[in-house]
Amino acid sequence: xxxxxxxxxxxxxxxxxxxxxxxxxxxxxxxxxxxxxxxxxxxxxxxxxxxxxxxxxxxxxxxxxxxxxxxxxxxxxxxxxxxxxxxxxxxxxxxxxxxxxxxxxxxxxxxxxxxxxxxxxxxxxxxxxxxxxxxxxxxxxxxxxxxxxxxxxxxxxxxxxxxxxxxxxxxxxxxxxxxxxxxxxxxxxxxxxxxxxxxxxxxxxxxxxxxxxxxxxxxxxxxxxxxxxxxxxxxxxxxxxxxxxxxx
Amino acid sequence: xxxxxxxxxxxxxxxxxxxxxxxxxxxxxxxxxxxxxxxxxxxxxxxxxxxxxxxxxxxxxxxxxxxxxxxxxxxxxxxxxxxxxxxxxxxxxxxxxxxxxxxxxxxxxxxxxxxxxxxxxxxxxxxxxxxxxxxxxxxxxxxxxxxxxxxxxxxxxxxxxxxxxxxxxxxxxxxxxxxxxxxxxxxxxxxxxxxxxxxxxxxxxxxxxxxxxxxxxxxxxxxxxxxxxxxxxxxxxxxxxxxxxxxx
Numbered sequence: 001x002x003x004x005x006x007x008x009x010x011x012x013x014x015x016x017x018x019x020x021x022x023x024x025x026x027x028x029x030x031x032x033x034x035x036x037x038x039x040x041x042x043x044x045x046x047x048x049x050x051x052x053x054x055x056x057x058x059x060x061x062x063x064x065x066x067x068x069x070x071x072x073x074x075x076x077x078x079x080x081x082x083x084x085x086x087x088x089x090x091x092x093x094x095x096x097x098x099x100x101x102x103x104x105x106x107x108x109x110x111x112x113x114x115x116x117x118x119x120x121x122x123x124x125x126x127x128x129x130x131x132x133x134x135x136x137x138x139x140x141x142x143x144x145x146x147x148x149x150x151x152x153x154x155x156x157x158x159x160x161x162x163x164x165x166x167x168x169x170x171x172x173x174x175x176x177x178x179x180x181x182x183x184x185x186x187x188x189x190x191x192x193x194x195x196x197x198x199x200x201x202x203x204x205x206x207x208x209x210x211x212x213x214x215x216x217x218x219x220x221x222x223x224x225x226x227x228x229x230x231x232x233x234x235x236x237x238x239x240x241x242x243x244x245x246x247x248x
Numbered sequence: 249x250x251x252x253x254x255x256x257x258x259x260x261x262x263x264x265x266x267x268x269x270x271x272x273x274x275x276x277x278x279x280x281x282x283x284x285x286x287x288x289x290x291x292x293x294x295x296x297x298x299x300x301x302x303x304x305x306x307x308x309x310x311x312x313x314x315x316x317x318x319x320x321x322x323x324x325x326x327x328x329x330x331x332x333x334x335x336x337x338x339x340x341x342x343x344x345x346x347x348x349x350x351x352x353x354x355x356x357x358x359x360x361x362x363x364x365x366x367x368x369x370x371x372x373x374x375x376x377x378x379x380x381x382x383x384x385x386x387x388x389x390x391x392x393x394x395x396x397x398x399x400x401x402x403x404x405x406x407x408x409x410x411x412x413x414x415x416x417x418x419x420x421x422x423x424x425x426x427x428x429x430x431x432x433x434x435x436x437x438x439x440x441x442x443x444x445x446x447x448x449x450x451x452x453x454x455x456x457x458x459x460x461x462x463x464x465x466x467x468x469x470x471x472x473x474x475x476x477x478x479x480x481x482x483x484x485x486x487x488x489x490x491x492x493x494x495x496x
Contacts, residue, residue: 007268016304019268019269019357020267020268021267021268021269021270022269022270022336022359025400032276056336056359060338060359061336061337061338062334062335062336062337062359063336063337064305085331085333086310086331086334086361088270088304088309088310088313088361089309089310089311090307090308090309109306111267111270111310111359111361113359115332134496140297163412163415163491164411165413168380169282210426243411245493
C-alpha cells in the first residue's frame with residue numbers, strides 16, 4: 001500500500017469515529033544517561049519528525065484520548081500525563097499536509113491540545129504503527145527538524161515542566177526506582193536549564209523528607225559504592241500538594 | 249423574538265463562520281472592595297449563570313477568538329489573558345442545551361478552551377448582548393448556580409492562578425494604579441486562600457524591588473494618610489521572568 005493510500009485509510013476511519021478540528025499532541029519525556037529525551041516519530045512519506053498525536057473519538061473524553069494515543073505508542077497505561085497548552089493558530093498544521101488530497105481528514109484545520117508525559121525510560125518500548133516508519137527517543141538538545149509547530153509545542157512543554165517543577169513528581173516518574181543523588185540533581189539541572197550547587201541541592205531535597213536512603217550493597221573492592229535512594233511516594237505526593245518550595 | 253429564535257439565529261451564524269466542536273470559556277477576575285470577583289452572565293431562557301464564552305471563527309487564531317469574545321463583554325482590548333486548561337469530557341456541555349432543537353449548533357459536543365483574564369475592576373463595564381439578560385460581577389465566595397461544568401472551569405482557573413502567582417502580574421492587573429500595602433496583601437491572601445503574616449509579606453514584597461512608594465498627600469487632620477504604592481512595571485515584569493520566589 002503506498003503512502004497516500006495509507007493516509008486515505010486513516011482519513012476514512014477518522015471521518016467515521018472522530019470529532020473534526022480537535023487533535024492531541026504528546027510530548028513524552030524520558031531520562032537516560034544524564035540526558036532528557038523526547039519521543040519522536042517519523043511518518044511514512046514525511047521528511048520531518050513529529051510528536052506522537054492523534055484525534056478524539058466522538059464518544060471519548062479528551063484526556064482518555066491522550067492516554068489511548070500514548071498507550072498505542074509506548075504500550076504503557078497509567079502514564080503521568082498533564083495537559084499544558086492548546087495550539088490553535090490558523091495554518092499551524094495545514095501546510096505540512098498539503099501533499100494529501102484536499103478531501104482527506106488530515107487536511108483540515110486542527111486545534112491541538114498539548115499533553116506532556118513523564119515516563120521511566122527503561123520501562124517503555126517505542127512502537128511504530130501502520131503509518132510511521134520510526135518511533136525513537138531523541139535528546140532534547142539534539143532534535144531533528146520537526147513538522148508543523150511541533151518544535152514550539154516541545155518548547156512549551158519544557159517551559160511548563162520548568163515552571164511547575166515544584167508541583168510535579170519529576171523524580172518519581174523520570175528516574176529509575178533506585179537512583180543516586182547526582183542523578184537526581186542532574187535531572188533538576190536539565191529541567192531548570194542551569195547548574196545547581198551540590199550542597200544546597202542536597203540540603204533542600206533532604207529538607208522535604210521525601211527520600212528513603214537504601215542500605216548500601218557490600219562492595220568487593222576498596223571503593224565505596226554510591227548511595228542509592230528511592231522516593232517515599234506518600235510523603236512525596238503530600239509535599240507536592242503545597243509545592244516543594246511554596247513559602248509565601 | 250423569542251428565545252428559541254434568538255438561538256436559531258446564533259446557530260445559523262456559527263454554522264457559517266465558526267469551526268465546530270471548539271469553544272472558548274473565559275474566567276474574568278476582578279478585585280473590588282477586598283473581594284475577588286468573577287464576571288458571569290445569564291443567557292435568556294436559562295436559569296443558571298455561565299461564564300462568558302463563544303466560538304472560534306474559521307479564519308481566526310484561537311487566542312484571538314478569546315480576545316474578541318472578551319472585548320464584546322467588557323469593551324476592553326489588551327486584557328491580560330492566559331489559557332489554563334481544556335475541558336473535553338463527553339457530555340460536559342450538551343445537557344444544558346437539550347431544550348434547543350437537535351439541529352442547532354449549540355447542541356453539538358464542544359471541547360472548550362479555558363482562559364482566565366485579570367482586569368482592573370474599575371476600568372471595564374460588563375456588557376449584555378442579544379442573547380444575555382445580565383452580565384455582572386459576582387464574588388467568588390458567593391456564586392450562583394453555574395451551568396454545564398462552569399463551576400469546575402472557575403475552580404480550575406483559580407487553582408492555576410494560585411499555583412502561578414509567582415509568575416503572574418496579579419497585582420499589576422487586578423489592583424488600581426495606586427494601592428495600599430493592605431490591599432496588595434489582601435489580594436495575595438484571597439488568591440492563595442490563606443492569611444499571611446503582615447511583616448513577612450511586606451518584607452518579601454519589598455525584597456523584589458518592584459514597588460514605587462508615592463509621595464504622601466498632605467492630610468488636613470491628625471491622621472496619617474495611608475501610604476500609596478504603584479508598581480515599577482519594568483522591574484515587575486523582569487522579576488516575573490524568573491518567578492518571584494523561584495530559588496532552586
